[in-house]
Amino acid sequence: MNSSKTIAIYGASGHGKVVYEIAQLNGYEEIIFIDDGENDHYSFAQFLQTDYDCPMVIAIGNNKVREQAFNKTRKYKIELVTLIHPSAVVSKSAKIDEGTVVMPGVVVNCDTSIGKCVILNTSCVIEHDNIIKDFVHISPNAALSGNVIVRRMTQVGIGTSVIQGITIGENSMVGAGSVVVKNLPSNSLSFGVPAKKVRKFE
Numbered sequence: 104m105n106s107s108k109t110i111a112i113y114g115a116s117g118h119g120k121v122v123y124e125i126a127q128l129n130g131y132e133e134i135i136f137i138d139d140g141e142n143d144h145y146s147f148a149q150f151l152q153t154d155y156d157c158p159m160v161i162a163i164g165n166n167k168v169r170e171q172a173f174n175k176t177r178k179y180k181i182e183l184v185t186l187i188h189p190s191a192v193v194s195k196s197a198k199i200d201e202g203t204v205v206m207p208g209v210v211v212n213c214d215t216s217i218g219k220c221v222i223l224n225t226s227c228v229i230e231h232d233n234i235i236k237d238f239v240h241i242s243p244n245a246a247l248s249g250n251v252i253v254r255r256m257t258q259v260g261i262g263t264s265v266i267q268g269i270t271i272g273e274n275s276m277v278g279a280g281s282v283v284v285k286n287l288p289s290n291s292l293s294f295g296v297p298a299k300k301v302r303k304f305e
């Protein structure tokens with residue numbers, strides 16, 4: 104079954120509900136949920152046995168689990184699409200890679216690069232010349248000033264502010280409401296005003 108109006112959403116959590124509405128607003132008429140938990144939706148393995156030949160978007164908030172899901176789509180050559188809410192403001196010079204979801208009220212300014220399967224959550228601001236690597240999650244109302252780099256698998260917490268020119272390392276988390284005024288290391292939890300590393304991840 105091949106239809107340009109059909110999409111599969113991998114992940115049936117609350118995050119998946121938001122992605123569902125964005126898919127509707129992007130003109131998808133048939134929307135199939137896939138979830139590997141115990142529920143009424145197709146599992147990924149079951150979906151592969153159907154005759155659907157449609158693109159997919161991954162609606163999983165956890166960065167590592169989202170990467171695992173992405174690797175499954177690569178193995179089976181499933182097309183991933185990018186979904187952008189109509190209320191988002193995205194510069195024509197910004198580049199957004201496959202599988203990324205841009206939520207309501209987001210601003211992405213000029214010459215910014217967004218990687219694969221990134222979540223730009225509600226009303227976050229990504230200023231000019233940012234580099235957001237693969238599998239990053241920028242939480243609601245976070246604001247990144249110009250020339251910020253966020254390396255892969257990192258989450259920037261809700262309401263966090265990042266000044267210009269900062270690099271945040273990979274596989275890290277910045278706690279909610281933090282103010283980032285200096286570079287933060289990889290594999291770490293940081294938070295506070297100003298944000299400081301409080302724990303290293305193994």
